[in-house]
Amino acid sequence: MSDATEFRDRALSLGLARVAEQAALASAKLIGRGDEKAADQAAVNAMRTQLNLLDIAGVVVIGEGERDEAPMLYIGEEVGSGNGPAVDIALDPLEGTTLTAKDMPNALTVIAMGPRGSMLHAPDVYMEKLAVGPGLPENVVSLTMDPATRVMALATAKNCAPENITVCVLERPRHEAMIAELRTTSCAIRLITDGDIFAAIAAASSEVGVDVLMGIGGTPEGVVAAAALKAMGGQILGRLHPRNDEEKKAAIALGYDLSKVLTINDLVSGDDAFFAATGLTDGELLRGVRYDAYGARSHSLVMRSRSGTIRYIETHHRHDRLSAYSSDTTK
Numbered sequence: 001m002s003d004a005t006e007f008r009d010r011a012l013s014l015g016l017a018r019v020a021e022q023a024a025l026a027s028a029k030l031i032g033r034g035d036e037k038a039a040d041q042a043a044v045n046a047m048r049t050q051l052n053l054l055d056i057a058g059v060v061v062i063g064e065g066e067r068d069e070a071p072m073l074y075i076g077e078e079v080g081s082g083n084g085p086a087v088d089i090a091l092d093p094l095e096g097t098t099l100t101a102k103d104m105p106n107a108l109t110v111i112a113m114g115p116r117g118s119m120l121h122a123p124d125v126y127m128e129k130l131a132v133g134p135g136l137p138e139n140v141v142s143l144t145m146d147p148a149t150r151v152m153a154l155a156t157a158k159n160c161a162p163e164n165i166t167v168c169v170l171e172r173p174r175h176e177a178m179i180a181e182l183r184t185t186s187c188a189i190r191l192i193t194d195g196d197i198f199a200a201i202a203a204a205s206s207e208v209g210v211d212v213l214m215g216i217g218g219t220p221e222g223v224v225a226a227a228a229l230k231a232m233g234g235q236i237l238g239r240l241h242p243r244n245d246e247e248k249k250a251a252i253a254l255g256y257d258l259s260k261v262l263t264i265n266d267l268v269s270g271d272d273a274f275f276a277a278t279g280l281t282d283g284e285l286l287r288g289v290r291y292d293a294y295g296a297r298s299h300s301l302v303m304r305s306r307s308g309t310i311r312y313i314e315t316h317h318r319h320d321r322l323s324a325y326s327s328d329t330t331k
Helices: 004-008 011-028 036-051 097-101 147-158 173-183 196-204 219-232 245-253
Strands: 057-062 086-095 108-115 126-132 166-170 188-192 212-218 235-241 274-279 295-304 309-318
Touching (some): 036 086, 086 219, 126 196, 126 219, 166 196, 173 212, 196 219, 212 219, 219 274, 219 295
Parallel strands (some): 057 086, 166 212
Antiparallel strands (some): 126 235, 274 295, 295 309
16 A cells, blocks of 8 residues: 555546546436436545545545435445555535525535545534634634634734725524624625535635635534645634534533644644545536537536645537446546
8 A cells, every 4th residue: 555645646636537527417407307316425425436446445434424324425334446546535526505406606515635534533523623724823813712802803914994804704593693693794694505515625725705614514514624724825713513412422422622723734644635526507617517519517626735736627528429438538
């Protein structure tokens, strides 16, 4: 088995782009069809097939669930040819199953990769998250601050008024009190129905117009987002937030400290993470899959933390070669 230093092969970033692309192409025919499960399964099938074409010895650490809950891309599943570097893989084959089923913006296929042991093996509980973009002092905002104080601190750091700050929040009943407090600062609030990986990236991107992500969402999504933010120079903080006593007991039994504030380096350690996402439906960050006379076009984002590079890739897929299950590694 190769050692971790071989993970620095830059070609892996293009390999991940292909994985995300094929998952998006496989799900694209199900956009607006109202079948969340079918769209998700199509992405899972395609992503797994493409991962197994990569020369890696991969283990899924963030995936579709525990082995007894998911037939493929389950936590602990080994993927890849087994001949390359040992890596951790965190993925969300379809972030935004509801967005896809309803043909709503910002559905993505998402995958991240790092050297073996670099990614938090996150429990399936919620996490309180706080994400901001690059160019800000470390710990400019914190989870110990109340939401209004975070807005004021961010406005001071950006040398602007609070009303010029935009906060992205998942629209959920659990966030009603936070939203009410944020309103007192006169900041703008971008409410989203799904997709807090997108929201974390949006907070670090100059393309979207979001300054900060706040709120409670999935812990696995926090790990995936951390890989992207590493490349972008952003910051993310998290704290586990079990939904009930059963989840709390399970997390504690697994050795997790529920009071600990997790930094970006706790979520993804080191400086060798790759991240790739492909747009499935049109969004502010990426365009969705489009069909034309040639075949299909996909729009992807590929990032590498070591170099800090962020690449946007538009790929044209010829109609007679459109197969998410192709074994052709030159595709």
